[in-house]
Amino acid sequence: MSAPTQDRGALICALRGWIERLEAGGSVDAPPALSELLQPQEQAFYRQVAELTRRLHTAVVDLRLDDRLARIAGDAMPDARHRLRHVVKMTEDAAHKTLDIVDQMRGVARQIARNAETLDTSDLRRAALLRDADVLRERLNELAIAQEYQDLTGQIIKRIIALVEDVEGALLELLGAHATHLKTPAPLPIPEGQVVLAGPAVPGLITTSQQDADALLASLGV
Amino acid sequence: MMDKNMKILVVDDFSTMRRIVRNLLGDLGYTNITEADDGKTAWPLLQASSFDFVVTDWNMPGMTGIELLRNIRGDARIGKTPVLMVTAEAQREQIIEAAQAGVNGYIIKPFNAATLKEKIDKIFQRIAEAA
Numbered sequence: 001m002s003a004p005t006q007d008r009g010a011l012i013c014a015l016r017g018w019i020e021r022l023e024a025g026g027s028v029d030a031p032p033a034l035s036e037l038l039q040p041q042e043q044a045f046y047r048q049v050a051e052l053t054r055r056l057h058t059a060v061v062d063l064r065l066d067d068r069l070a071r072i073a074g075d076a077m078p079d080a081r082h083r084l085r086h087v088v089k090m091t092e093d094a095a096h097k098t099l100d101i102v103d104q105m106r107g108v109a110r111q112i113a114r115n116a117e118t119l120d121t122s123d124l125r126r127a128a129l130l131r132d133a134d135v136l137r138e139r140l141n142e143l144a145i146a147q148e149y150q151d152l153t154g155q156i157i158k159r160i161i162a163l164v165e166d167v168e169g170a171l172l173e174l175l176g177a178h179a180t181h182l183k184t185p186a187p188l189p190i191p192e193g194q195v196v197l198a199g200p201a202v203p204g205l206i207t208t209s210q211q212d213a214d215a216l217l218a219s220l221g222v
Numbered sequence: 223m224m225d226k227n228m229k230i231l232v233v234d235d236f237s238t239m240r241r242i243v244r245n246l247l248g249d250l251g252y253t254n255i256t257e258a259d260d261g262k263t264a265w266p267l268l269q270a271s272s273f274d275f276v277v278t279d280w281n282m283p284g285m286t287g288i289e290l291l292r293n294i295r296g297d298a299r300i301g302k303t304p305v306l307m308v309t310a311e312a313q314r315e316q317i318i319e320a321a322q323a324g325v326n327g328y329i330i331k332p333f334n335a336a337t338l339k340e341k342i343d344k345i346f347q348r349i350a351e352a353a
Binding site: 201 | 239241249281311312317321322327328329330331332334335337
């Protein structure tokens with residue numbers, strides 16, 4: 001809000017007068033001339049606030065009339081959370097099943113090695129079998145460690161479940177009784193996350209490689 | 223040479239990851255392993271007996287890995303227990319925070335068996351040198 005040029009001089013003059021009066025120990029009330037000068041601006045400001053309030057009120061009423069939102073918050077979002085949890089559970093079961101089989105195969109690899117050791121050391125099959133058993137053991141390790149995708153994808157999905165839950169709660173709050181009492185300041189509807197951890201690496205997120213981490217740790221004496 | 227009978231506590235909220243770490247440790251010859259699903263369940267276990275080594279995730283419900291690490295370092299009896307963090311958190315700030323809290327090693331998921339072996343070897347080599 002800028003005062004028209006012709007008012008500028010008058011405004012400065014009124015302010016000077018006020019300061020002089022304050023310095024002289026006079027009344028702290030704004031001089032009538034100043035109030036008069038500022039009044040049109042105050043009115044414009046209040047008109048803007050009133051207009052914004054009206055638009056906000058209309059928006060909230062429209063929002064509440066839209067029953068699609070109620071359906072989304074009431075059914076679709078809990079359903080989405082349920083499905084995401086199911087995905088985490090399915091990958092968990094699959095990973096455990098794979099790890100079960102890896103355990104069994106490790107036993108087989110050990111048995112092959114034990115049987116090979118009963119062969120005479122001059123028998124060429126002995127060394128070959130021991131080597132094969134070792135390769136088998138290493139590959140099974142890789143297979144086991146590949147199952148860490150379940151942890152990583154699970155962490156990412158759990159973050160999304162928490163986000164959906166927060167948005168769902170905020171929507172229900174907005175659609176519920178609180179929406180009619182906009183006079184009272186509502187509490188922050190979406191709680192701030194308790195941890196600000198970035199979580200598993202995803203495309204577009206700047207992360208540190210193990211090598212960079214090692215260098216950083218070394219510089220810190222770890 | 224490290225004591226293959228040393229008592230290890232593996233802390234992670236994902237059962238698959240606990241199992242993977244347990245398997246890899248087993249393959250390295252360490253079989254005396256206990257599991258906990260977060261810092262809150264790990265803490266009484268640490269209090270009740272003496273572990274030689276802790277492998278922990280960071281982001282867990284209840285008590286996080288960094289809180290567990292700080293609690294360990296703040297405890298007179300178990301304060302010197304070596305702690306290896308195995309976590310998906312790969313931000314510089316987190317790595318620095320862990321280092322400042324007194325972590326002995328930091329592995330970023332996804333990781334491999336060779337990295338786990340290398341970090342464990344390094345941790346115990348340093349401890350042996352300091353002794």
